[in-house]
Amino acid sequence: MPKDERAAPKNYSSPVSAGRVLVIWIGRLAVGLAGLTVAAGVGLLMAIGIALAVAYPNLPDVADLADYRPKLPLRVLTADGQLIGEFGEERRNLLTIREIPDVMKNAVLAIEDARFFEHSGVDYRGMMRAALANLGQAKSQGASTITMQVARNVYLSAEKSYTRKIYEVLLTFKLEHMLTKEQILEIYMNQIFLGQRAYGFSTASQTYFGKPLKDVTVAEAAMLAGLPKAPSAYNPVSNPKRARSRQLHIIDRMLENGFITEAEADAAKTEPLKLRQTGVQPTIHAEFVAEMVRQAMVAQYGEEAYTRGLNVTTTLRSREQQAAYRAVREGVLDYERRQVYRGPELFVDLPSNKAARDDAIDDALNDRPDNGDLMSAVVLEASARRVVAVRQDGEPFEIAGEGLRPAQSGLSDKAGPNIKIRPGAVIRVVKSGEKSWRISQLPEVESAFVALDPRTGAIQALVGGFDFQKNKFNHVTQAWRQPGSSFKPFIYSAALEKGVSPMTVINDAPLFYSAGQTGGKPWEPKNYDGRFEGPMSVRRALAKSKNMVSIRVLQVVGTQSAQEWVSRFGFDAEKHPPYLTMALGAGSVTPMQMAAGYGVFANGGYRVSPTLITRVVEHKGKVLFEAPTVELAASQRAIDERNAFVMSSLMQEITRTGTAARAQATLKRPDLYGKTGTTNDSVDAWFVGYQPTVVAAAWVGYDTPRNLGSRETGGGLSLPIWISYMAEALKDVPVAEYTPPSGLINVGGEWYFEEFGPGNGVRGLGLSDPLPGAASGDPSSPDQAGSSEPAMEPEDRRSILDLFRN
Numbered sequence: 001m002p003k004d005e006r007a008a009p010k011n012y013s014s015p016v017s018a019g020r021v022l023v024i025w026i027g028r029l030a031v032g033l034a035g036l037t038v039a040a041g042v043g044l045l046m047a048i049g050i051a052l053a054v055a056y057p058n059l060p061d062v063a064d065l066a067d068y069r070p071k072l073p074l075r076v077l078t079a080d081g082q083l084i085g086e087f088g089e090e091r092r093n094l095l096t097i098r099e100i101p102d103v104m105k106n107a108v109l110a111i112e113d114a115r116f117f118e119h120s121g122v123d124y125r126g127m128m129r130a131a132l133a134n135l136g137q138a139k140s141q142g143a144s145t146i147t148m149q150v151a152r153n154v155y156l157s158a159e160k161s162y163t164r165k166i167y168e169v170l171l172t173f174k175l176e177h178m179l180t181k182e183q184i185l186e187i188y189m190n191q192i193f194l195g196q197r198a199y200g201f202s203t204a205s206q207t208y209f210g211k212p213l214k215d216v217t218v219a220e221a222a223m224l225a226g227l228p229k230a231p232s233a234y235n236p237v238s239n240p241k242r243a244r245s246r247q248l249h250i251i252d253r254m255l256e257n258g259f260i261t262e263a264e265a266d267a268a269k270t271e272p273l274k275l276r277q278t279g280v281q282p283t284i285h286a287e288f289v290a291e292m293v294r295q296a297m298v299a300q301y302g303e304e305a306y307t308r309g310l311n312v313t314t315t316l317r318s319r320e321q322q323a324a325y326r327a328v329r330e331g332v333l334d335y336e337r338r339q340v341y342r343g344p345e346l347f348v349d350l351p352s353n354k355a356a357r358d359d360a361i362d363d364a365l366n367d368r369p370d371n372g373d374l375m376s377a378v379v380l381e382a383s384a385r386r387v388v389a390v391r392q393d394g395e396p397f398e399i400a401g402e403g404l405r406p407a408q409s410g411l412s413d414k415a416g417p418n419i420k421i422r423p424g425a426v427i428r429v430v431k432s433g434e435k436s437w438r439i440s441q442l443p444e445v446e447s448a449f450v451a452l453d454p455r456t457g458a459i460q461a462l463v464g465g466f467d468f469q470k471n472k473f474n475h476v477t478q479a480w481r482q483p484g485s486s487f488k489p490f491i492y493s494a495a496l497e498k499g500v501s502p503m504t505v506i507n508d509a510p511l512f513y514s515a516g517q518t519g520g521k522p523w524e525p526k527n528y529d530g531r532f533e534g535p536m537s538v539r540r541a542l543a544k545s546k547n548m549v550s551i552r553v554l555q556v557v558g559t560q561s562a563q564e565w566v567s568r569f570g571f572d573a574e575k576h577p578p579y580l581t582m583a584l585g586a587g588s589v590t591p592m593q594m595a596a597g598y599g600v601f602a603n604g605g606y607r608v609s610p611t612l613i614t615r616v617v618e619h620k621g622k623v624l625f626e627a628p629t630v631e632l633a634a635s636q637r638a639i640d641e642r643n644a645f646v647m648s649s650l651m652q653e654i655t656r657t658g659t660a661a662r663a664q665a666t667l668k669r670p671d672l673y674g675k676t677g678t679t680n681d682s683v684d685a686w687f688v689g690y691q692p693t694v695v696a697a698a699w700v701g702y703d704t705p706r707n708l709g710s711r712e713t714g715g716g717l718s719l720p721i722w723i724s725y726m727a728e729a730l731k732d733v734p735v736a737e738y739t740p741p742s743g744l745i746n747v748g749g750e751w752y753f754e755e756f757g758p759g760n761g762v763r764g765l766g767l768s769d770p771l772p773g774a775a776s777g778d779p780s781s782p783d784q785a786g787s788s789e790p791a792m793e794p795e796d797r798r799s800i801l802d803l804f805r806n
Contacts (some may be wrong), residue, residue, distance in 0.1 A: 071199075072309025072619050074297055076290045079614070080281065084288025084319040084726075088306040093202040094619055096459040097186040101214050104201055105185065106259035107225035110589030111250045113146040114257050116185070121147045121176035122169060146188050148172045148641045149228075153191055195231030196222065197661035208236060210276035218264055218273040222250040236275055284318050285325040288474050292612060309619030314612050315458035324461035327698075329372065331721035332466050333430070335700065336443045338709070341407045343418050344425035347444070348378065358394065363747045365392050368426050368657070369638045371467055373442055379425040386409045387421060387431065387439070399429065402468055407439040410648035436618045446703055448475035448536050448591045449721060451696035451729065456568065456630040457611045460694065461725065471701070480575070480588040480703060483529075485545045485716065486677025486686040487566075488586030490597065492542060492550075493639060493647050494557045494565035501752050502539040506549045507766035508532050525551060526711075528678065535767060539750075542650050543658030545676065547584055554583040562773035568638040570596035570607060585677060594688045595697040600638050601647050601673070602690040604741075607638040641741040646751050648673050648738055659715045661685065666723050667730065671737045674722070676714035694729055698722045 073088030096485055097105075109116055115123050123145050144152070151171035175184060196202040204224050205213040216224065226234045226246035231631065236243040250268060255265040280529050288640040290450045293312050295306040348364045351357045361378045377389035379395055387399040402412060410421040421427060421439075429546045434439045451461040464474035473479070492500075509532055527547045541549035554562055559578035566582075576587035589597075608630065646661050651673035655663040659676040675690020683705045688697040698718040699753040701708065752758065 010448050026302070039393070041322070053684075061516075071307040074305050074308075076293045077284075077311060077313050078284060078286070078316040078318045078321065079314065080318050081313075084284045084286035084314075084316065084321075087290075087292065087294050088118070089665065091199065093206070094190050094309065095200070095202045095213065097182045100186070100189050100201070100212070100377075101216065101221075102226070103218055103221045104213060104216060105189070106257075107221040107250055107254060108146075108189065109203075110253040110259055111225050112149070112228065114253070115145050116692050117181055119145065121145060121172040136405055145172070147175050147184050150184055150188050151175055152190065153188075162798075164395040165629070168508050177794060192228050194227040195233060195235050196237075204533045208698055209273075213515050217271060218251070218254070218260055218268040219247070219273060219474055222254065222268060223247045223273060225250050235524065255688060256431060272773075279753045283633060284321055286321050286462070287317060287468035288379075288476070289321075289459075289462050289612070291468070291472065291619045292462075292474070292477070296613065297616070310624070311617045311619070313617075314615055315453075315460065315614055316462070316612075317460050320461040320725070321463075324449050324451060324463050324725050327721045327724035328463045328466065330724060331698075331700065331717065332443050332445060332447050332700060333374075333440065333714070333718060334514070336447060337406050341410045341419065341439075342441055342444075343410055343416075344421060345376075345377075346426040347422075350378075350380075350424045358519075360391065364426050369444060371428075371470065371753045373430055374428045374442060375430070377427055379421055379423055379427060379430050380553045382411065382423060382425070383419045384413075387411070389427065389437075389558065395513065399439055403432060403438040405438075406441075410439075411764055442470070444702065444707070446471065446479075447474055447701075448479060448699045448719075449696065449725065449796070450476045450591050450595050451694055452595055452599065452610055453693065453723060454599035454690060455594070455632065455693070457599070457608040459610055459612050461696075462612075463565045471703070475699065476591045477697070479590060480592075481699065481705075482587065482679045482714055483585040483589045483594060483686060484677035485547075485550075485585060485681035486594065486675045486688050487587070488542065488545070488550050489601070489647055489651060489675050490566045490569055490571075490581065491532070491554050491557065491562055491583055492538065492650065493601075493643055494562050496646055496753065497554045497565075497640075497657055498540060498556050499756045500556060500642045501750070501761050502537060502555060502646065502763050503750050503752075503758075505764040505767065506538060506541055506552050507535050507764075508541060508548050509534060509766060511548055511551060516736060526724065535764070539653055542675075543653045545659050546783050549765075550583040551580055554580055556762060556765060566597075568607065569600050570609075571597060585679065591697045591699045592794075593671045594686070594699075595695050598674070598688050598690055599695045601651070602646050602692060602695045603632065604738075605639045605641045605644040606632045608632070608636060640670050642660075642741075642743045642753055643655060645738055645740055645744065646753075651675055655689065655709075659713075660689065660719055662700075662715065662719060663689065663723055667726060669730070669735050671735045672726070673724050676719060678713040678715075683707060685712060685714040685717040687722045689722055691730060691733070692738065693733060694726075696722055696725060696729075698725075735749075 043410050048558050060753040066436070071088065072094060073086050076085035076087075078084055086802070101591075113123065114461065117123070119125075130380060148168055149324070151168050179187075185415065190200040192201075192203070193199055194201065194203075196207045198204040198207040200214045200226055204227065205211060205216055205220070209216065209220055224237055226243060226249075233239060234243045251260075251268050254260045255262060258537075260268070293314060294305075297310060297312060298725065301308065301310070330440050332371075345368055346358055346364060350360060364378055370376055375391065377391050377397075379387060379389050381388040385400060385404070388396050389399065389403065390396045407421060407427070409415060410419050415421075415670050428440045428442060429437045430440045434445060446465050447463070449461065449463045450459065452459045462476055463479075464476045467473050508527070510524065512522065512523050525547055528545065532548065533544075533546070536544075536549070537545070538553070559580065561584060563573050563576055565576045566576055570593055571587070571589060575589070576582055579586075585633070592610060596608070600607055609626060611630070614627045615623065617623050652670070654675055655672040656670070660674055662701055663672045664670060665676065671691050672689060673691070674687060677684070677686030677688070683701060685708060686698065690693075690696070698721040700717040700721075742750065743754050744756055747759055748760055755763075
């Protein structure tokens with residue numbers, strides 16, 4: 001039987017089937033993944049759509065950026081446009097895109113967003129390039145466009161989250177849709193923070209280089225363009241090395257982008273930068289005026305005054321203001337040289353190690369910064385003939401000879417521990433020559449000065465104290481002090497209306513008021529010098545500031561009548577009680593009141609209120625306030641023109657031959673009028689005077705009233721300040737004396753009211769009294785009728801006694 005030779009078939013299809021299965025599974029996987037990708041993409045698109053639907057309506061309205069209004073500071077300017085004060089958290093100077101120079105725009109674009117004018121807000125190419133640069137550890141060019149930075153800086157917080165990033169991108173698209181590229185760039189250039197409280201490149205240019213943005217060089221523009229990334233890290237003042245490195249990088253970027261040539265790049269890299277010193281004080285020292293304006297603006301506009309970009313123009317004249325500042329400083333320091341040395345301000349240990357010693361000196365001088373020309377220094381060596389000191393520059397200097405005289409007591413072997421000048425003492429020095437120094441000290445005494453135009457009331461100069469940083473109390477407007485003899489012209493003015501003339505003879509003889517007359521203790525007023533000269537004319541008596549004559553004049557006027565009369569000049573009646581002490585200026589006034597009061601004499605009899613602010617303008621030019629033109633009107637008349645003329649004639653005598661004769665002698669001109677004033681015990685020293693175009697008041701005294709010194713007077717302390725100011729203020733001003741008005745007659749070279757000519761007015765006062773040295777108990781005379789004094793309270797009597805006590 002045949003054998004079954006069928007064999008099992010070979011499995012050739014097994015590997016083929018396995019391959020197919022693999023392909024099938026890969027295909028299915030690919031399809032699945034594709035499906036998942038599509039689903040994820042659809043889901044992502046849906047999520048983005050939902051996010052857009054939810055977030056977009058909640059985005060801030062960017063339409064206001066078309067009328068961009070950042071926080072702009074309050075600026076205070078002089079009449080000639082000089083900046084004297086700036087208030088606000090952010091310092092800005094808003095410029096239009098056309099006013100920003102191309103070099104500055106190109107520097108910013110080169111480092112921040114070179115494709116700014118090509119992309120639609122988000123630079124995808126730039127993002128990829130930045131990512132690759134970061135992976136390659138190269139310098140990052142940043143992924144945020146300028147539009148994205150505007151969105152973030154203007155509207156969003158600094159929070160780092162996906163939500164904020166989504167809002168940033170959405171806002172970017174919205175900004176690009178609503179605004180032009182030029183508008184976006186303008187906002188960025190004005191909005192960005194650049195350190196040192198500076199916002200915007202215009203302010204930064206002034207802050208770091210002290211120049212307007214239009215004048216910056218390529219090197220300076222590159223340095224400024226490096227600040228937005230990290231203002232403190234790339235600050236050329238505090239971190240010069242890092243700032244320099246970034247500057248060079250930006251110059252290279254400008255070259256790469258074709259903004260500058262290779263030659264310009266090379267020049268920019270080698271150009272030395274002149275940085276402005278930080279902490280520099282304003283060129284015009286008018287801190288008290290700036291503060292007055294700040295208070296007025298906050299009262300008017302509230303806290304918005306600090307952010308609305310208000311530019312306030314004042315009546316101040318920069319040249320006159322600087323003259324006033326110098327005059328006050330020089331006057332106070334001149335007085336200080338005559339005072340006893342009060343000792344060093346601080347004592348520090350000086351380590352033997354040089355580095356530690358330098359640190360100790362730096363710390364001490366930082367604690368006691370310079371005060372203008374009063375500079376701080378640390379003593380290294382000290383003897384009776386020589387002091388060696390050092391300032392922050394580390395260069396020792398020597399003080400010897402006359403430079404040691406003001407501190408002689410501090411160099412004595414007998415000096416107390418708090419007075420002794422020794423190594424480690426922190427002292428004040430003043431540069432008295434190119435290589436010479438003088439020891440000084442911070443003054444304790446204060447001073448005030450104000451000058452205004454008597455025709456308009458415009459304040460031309462105002463210094464409220466020796467140093468605003470040391471004492472912000474404005475003595476011009478806030479200090480109520482006794483005016484002393486500088487108040488006498490107002491009493492004499494009242495007397496002219498009662499028939500007294502410059503030639504009325506008044507007895508400068510002692511006055512005595514018994515206990516029966518005062519109802520309390522007896523009192524006996526004195527002249528300043530303690531001497532009495534007998535009968536003299538009103539002109540001579542006022543020139544020599546005779547107290548006894550002034551009291552007799554006030555008796556003719558009557559104290560109630562005098563109180564009413566002085567209120568015509570702007571004085572508060574309640575601050576000038578109706579007692580005989582008014583004759584000697586025992587009331588209370590401010591320097592501003594005194595200047596305005598004398599202004600009535602200076603302008604021919606009109607009361608004009610002082611003015612300071614002439615114009616308030618918003619940053620885009622909208623005028624919020626403009627002061628009207630001042631014209632003297634009959635409604636402002638305070639006294640008759642004849643009265644003002646005769647009083648000017650009397651006060652001209654004071655500056656020619658009287659207690660202020662130094663005025664005409666120094667300034668070499670006759671059209672000067674004024675009166676000195678020194679209160680009892682030399683507590684307050686005054687001089688108030690004028691020329692027809694300017695009236696000014698100068699005051700010196702301690703905040704806590706005390707004796708200025710037995711020989712200190714208004715003529716010695718305040719008059720030099722007034723003269724120093726007038727020397728500058730009246731430069732190139734022609735001499736202008738007053739023309740006598742109608743209603744006056746001149747007899748024998750003297751002026752009289754027509755109705756009170758010789759023989760018709762008051763001929764004499766107190767002439768029946770005993771001559772000096774033979775005082776009687778009754779000071780009145782037949783020529784002094786019409787004076788009735790109100791009863792005095794015991795407390796008032798005591799103050800009167802104190803006032804006249806020598």
